[in-house]
Amino acid sequence: MITLEHVTKSYKGDVVALRDVSVEMKKGEFVFLVGPSGSGKSTFLRLLLREELPDTGRILVAGRDVARMSSWKVPYLRRNIGTIFQDFKLLAGKTVYENVAFALEVIGRPRHVIESQVPQILELVGLAEKGERFEYELSGGEQQRVSIARAFVNRPLILLADEPTGNLDPATAEGIMRLLDRINRTGTTVVMATHDEGIVNTMRRRVIELDRGMIVRDQARGVYGLPA
Amino acid sequence: MAFKLDYFARETFVSLRRNIMMTLAGILTVAVSLFLFGGVLLLSRMVDHGTARWKEGVELEIFFVTDPTQKQVQDIQAELDDAPSVKSYRFISKQKAYDLFREYFKDEPDLIEAVDPETLPPSFRVIPEDPALTKTIAAQFEGRPGVDQVLTAEEQVHRMLRAISWIRRLFFAISGILLASSLFLIVNTIRLATFARRHEIQIMKLVGATNWFIRIPFMLEGLIQGAIGAGLAFGAVYGLQQILSDLVQRSEGVFQSFFITTGDALGIGFIVLAIGAFVGVVGSAIGLRRFLDV
Numbered sequence: 001m002i003t004l005e006h007v008t009k010s011y012k013g014d015v016v017a018l019r020d021v022s023v024e025m026k027k028g029e030f031v032f033l034v035g036p037s038g039s040g041k042s043t044f045l046r047l048l049l050r051e052e053l054p055d056t057g058r059i060l061v062a063g064r065d066v067a068r069m070s071s072w073k074v075p076y077l078r079r080n081i082g083t084i085f086q087d088f089k090l091l092a093g094k095t096v097y098e099n100v101a102f103a104l105e106v107i108g109r110p111r112h113v114i115e116s117q118v119p120q121i122l123e124l125v126g127l128a129e130k131g132e133r134f135e136y137e138l139s140g141g142e143q144q145r146v147s148i149a150r151a152f153v154n155r156p157l158i159l160l161a162d163e164p165t166g167n168l169d170p171a172t173a174e175g176i177m178r179l180l181d182r183i184n185r186t187g188t189t190v191v192m193a194t195h196d197e198g199i200v201n202t203m204r205r206r207v208i209e210l211d212r213g214m215i216v217r218d219q220a221r222g223v224y225g226l227p228a
Numbered sequence: 229m230a231f232k233l234d235y236f237a238r239e240t241f242v243s244l245r246r247n248i249m250m251t252l253a254g255i256l257t258v259a260v261s262l263f264l265f266g267g268v269l270l271l272s273r274m275v276d277h278g279t280a281r282w283k284e285g286v287e288l289e290i291f292f293v294t295d296p297t298q299k300q301v302q303d304i305q306a307e308l309d310d311a312p313s314v315k316s317y318r319f320i321s322k323q324k325a326y327d328l329f330r331e332y333f334k335d336e337p338d339l340i341e342a343v344d345p346e347t348l349p350p351s352f353r354v355i356p357e358d359p360a361l362t363k364t365i366a367a368q369f370e371g372r373p374g375v376d377q378v379l380t381a382e383e384q385v386h387r388m389l390r391a392i393s394w395i396r397r398l399f400f401a402i403s404g405i406l407l408a409s410s411l412f413l414i415v416n417t418i419r420l421a422t423f424a425r426r427h428e429i430q431i432m433k434l435v436g437a438t439n440w441f442i443r444i445p446f447m448l449e450g451l452i453q454g455a456i457g458a459g460l461a462f463g464a465v466y467g468l469q470q471i472l473s474d475l476v477q478r479s480e481g482v483f484q485s486f487f488i489t490t491g492d493a494l495g496i497g498f499i500v501l502a503i504g505a506f507v508g509v510v511g512s513a514i515g516l517r518r519f520l521d522v
Contacts, residue, residue: 049434072439079436091428102428106437108232154435 001027001158001189002048007057009043009213017043019213021057025191025206027157030184032200033193034224035210041193044210045160048191049081050074062157079107082151082159082188086166088143090135096122096146097131103150121153125179141172145179152183159183161192165199173199197224239445243421244452250417251453254511257413258457258504259464261406266465266500268399273492274472275392288362288380289320290352290369300374301350308352311368313361317354325350349376407503410457411511414450418515421446447512454508455501462497469493 002025009018018040025031033041046052047059050066059066062080069077090099097118104114122128125145135143144164151159161180165173177199184190194200200207200223207222208215244251290304301319308317320328326345356362366378422429432442469488476487 075433075436075438077436078434083434089427089431089434091431102431103435105235106432106441107435108441150431150435 001025001029001062002191003058003060004047005058005060007047007054007059009040009047009052009054016213018047018054018210021210021213021215023208023215023218025189027189028184028187030181030190030203030205031192032203032205032207032222033191033210034195034200034207035216037195038212039210040213041210042162043213045083045162045191045193048158048160049078049083075107079154080157082148082154082156084144084147084151084159084161084164086163088135088140088147088167090143090146090150092135094134095131096127096133096138096149099135099146100149100153103153107154109154117153121149124152124182125149139172140168141175144168144172144176148176148179148183152188156188158189158191161190161194163194164192165194165196170198177203200224236444236448240448240452243425243445243449246424247417247420250413250420251449254410254413254417254453255457255460257406257410258454258507259460261403261410262458262461262500262504263464264399264406265403265503266461266496267468268396268403269496269499270465270469270472270488270493271392271399272396273496274476274488275389277487288354288356288366288378290354290378291349291376292351292374293376294347294349296350296374300372304352304369304372304375307369307372308354311365313357313365315355315357317352320351320353322346322348322350407507411507411514414453414508414511415515417453418446418450418512419518421449422516422518443516446516447509450508450510450512450515451505452508454504454506454511457508458501458504461500461504465497465500466490466493 002023004021004023007018007021008016010016021040021044033044035041043052047054048061048066050069054067057067061077064073064077066077091102094102100118100121101114104117109117119128119131122131125148127142127145127149130138130142135146138146144167148164159180164180165176168176173196180190180192181203204221204223207217207219207224209217209219292301292304305319308314322345325348326343329343329348330340354365356365362380366380369375370378429442469490469492472488
């Protein structure tokens with residue numbers, strides 16, 4: 001589903017974000033990306049979305065060569081990738097329902113599809129009763145659920161999560177993780193960058209650790225820190 | 229597709245209303261600059277109509293002394309027949325000259341009363357092959373036996389045409405500057421609109437909206453500003469045409485030839501509309517150039 005071959009990415013001023021990274025993630029995998037701030041986790045995710053281009057190397061996402069893809073095809077790549085963030089990125093002027101519907105509306109989905117899909121996904125994330133609420137009327141956990149609903153409403157093959165629990169207390173974070181786990185079980189590949197040691201140690205999924213742009217550990221059913 | 233149109237219409241309208249002051253500024257500048265532009269075109273059209281008459285009309289007139297001999301008139305006529313630079317000519321007899329005089333001054337009977345047909349000189353009205361030859365022809369007949377003087381329309385006409393052409397250039401320059409400033413205003417309006425909606429644009433890009441889908445509401449916004457401004461200018465040009473036509477109809481003699489038709493005004497109106505729409509679309513396209521950086 002996701003393949004990186006010898007990918008190097010540096011930013012202006014010779015800051016190397018990723019150094020010769022090769023890795024493969026299969027369909028339906030749940031992968032934690034761990035490592036200190038600045039280790040290259042966010043760059044990794046941005047490359048998959050083609051928000052950045054690699055300096056060298058090849059990136060395949062859902063069978064497409066992301067780096068060589070012409071830019072007009074990028075939107076169609078992104079329709080296969082759902083993304084959630086630490087800061088949710090909800091639209092303040094829209095209700096929960098409208099936030100989710102917006103994601104379908106702007107990729108030109110017809111009204112009847114939106115009217116059937118949105119209630120379904122709100123049900124899945126446990127917000128069926130809160131469709132008419134606004135962002136400021138929701139707790140942090142609920143806001144993250146809305147953003148997950150928005151990311152997943154189009155049933156993407158891949159879900160990228162950049163520190164999705166970073167702003168949440170442990171109990172709420174656990175609920176979000178259960179939701180991501182459920183989404184993963186539908187066959188969606190989930191890649192989650194995180195600092196949350198407790199979550200990684202509880203879930204026991206594949207862990208890829210980055211340090212200064214290099215993969216220093218790739219472990220099935222891993223934990224956050226190196227085992228002693 | 230009907231649904232998308234719905235979406236575009238709604239987004240465009242919301243954005244226009246959100247920046248209402250900037251929107252109005254854009255619309256008014258487009259209107260003023262295009263009105264100036266259209267007005268200049270209209271005046272040019274009038275001048276074209278006016279000078280078209282002059283060009284097929286008399287460029288120079290050879291006046292005889294009050295009582296030239298038959299021989300003197302025949303000599304000049306023979307010479308006119310032979311001159312290759314003369315396209316055509318017409319003899320104005322004493323009586324004909326008097327008739328024309330009465331026509332020109334029909335509102336001043338005292339003046340007509342005072343003139344005796346016998347005191348008016350006969351003349352030839354000459355049309356050259358090429359207006360540029362007027363001076364050459366005039367020189368040829370100046371001072372011939374029986375010829376009193378040769379009057380050319382050229383100097384006055386051309387001085388006027390030069391003045392008009394300068395005015396035309398000046399107005400085109402002013403309307404060009406105004407049009408440029410309306411373009412900048414529209415660019416700025418669209419840039420503000422994209423800034424106000426940068427979060428939405430970010431989400432749209434994230435979930436895979438195509439660039440055209442993101443652009444269209446903003447381009448429509450620019451188009452509408454340009455088109456409304458041009459529409460106002462169209463109306464004003466049409467009004468100006470009515471006023472000028474009215475003035476021309478009430479004017480005398482030579483000014484009658486400076487007519488303009490409703491067709492002229494409509495043609496110019498459509499040019500103005502096209503420019504307005506073009507400015508709107510180009511302005512928003514420039515304003516959108518940076519939205520990819522969001």
